Amino acid sequence: MATLTVRIDDDTRDTLDEMARDEGLNLSDYIRRLLREAVVPLREIDKFQLKARANAPETLSTQERHTLSLLHRILARVLPEDANDTDGDSDYQLERARVLEAGFTNEYWVEFAGVADELSKKNCARVMDILDMFRILDYSVDKLAEEGIELDVDVVSSLRYRGFDHNDALEGKMADYVQHLVADDKWSEREEFIKGPGSGNSHMTVLPTYQRMLDEYRRTMERRERVSRTDYLLNKDDLIAIASATVHPERRGPQ
Secondary structure (H helix, E strand, O other), X not given: OOOOOOOOOHHHHHXXXXXXXXXXXXXXXXXXXXXXXXXXXXXXXXXXXXXXXXXXXXXXXXXXXXXXXXXXXXXXXXXXXXXXXXXXXXXXXXXXXXXXXXXOHHHHHHHHOOOOOOOOHHHHHHHHHHHHHHHHHHHHHHHHHHOOOOOOHHHHHHOOOOOEOOOOHHHHHHHHHHHHHHHOOOOHHHHHHHOOOXXXXXXXXXXXXXXXXXXXXXXXXXXXXXXXXXXXOOOHHHHHHHHHOOOOHHHXXXX
C-alpha cells in the first residue's frame, strides 16, 4: 500500500480528528474514506447536471429558501391543468417547494439549471463595438460601390460579418447576445443573417480576427475629425487596412 504524506496546520488536523471521532474512526481511516469518496464516485453525473451543479450555490439562506419555495407554490396554483412546458406542472412545482423547505442541498442545482454563465460587461461592450464596426464597414463598402470605386473581392469578403463560433464557450455567449440585441430591434441589419440557415454561426473562432480589425478600425477613427454622419464612412485605403488586419501578423508577407 502506498504512503502519502500531507502537511496541514494544527487547526485543520484537530478539526479532522474531531470529525473522525464523531464517525467512530481514527484519523487515518477517516482521511482514507474522504480520499476514496473523492476518487471513486459511485454515481455518474451527466455533463448538463455537472455544469448546473457548478453554477449552484452550496447552500441557501432560510430567507432565500422561503422565497423560492413561495414562488414555486404560487406557480403551482396558477399553472393550467394541462401545463407541460419548461415550468412543468403543479406537482413538479410543489415538489420543488418541498425540496427547498426540507433543505435538501444536493437538489438545489435544479433551481439554477436554466441559468447560464454571465457575459461580462466588457464582453457585452465588445460585441456592440464589433457590430458597430461591421455596420460602418457595410455602409462604406456600399457607398464606394455607388461611387464606382472598386474593391478587390477578397477585401470585400474579409470585411463581412461572419457571426460567432457557437462551439466556443465565449463566442457562443456572444452569439446569444447578438440574437438578443437584434430581437430588441438593435443592429436589425443582422436579422436575416442570424435567422438564416447558419443561425449566425461562423463555425470557426473569429474573435481574435474581429479584435485585430477593431484595433485598426479604432486607429482609423482616431485620426479623423467627425462632424456629420457621413464622416464615419471609410475610404478605400481605410477598408484595405482593416481587411489586412484579418490576417494574423505572423502570416503576413513582407511589409
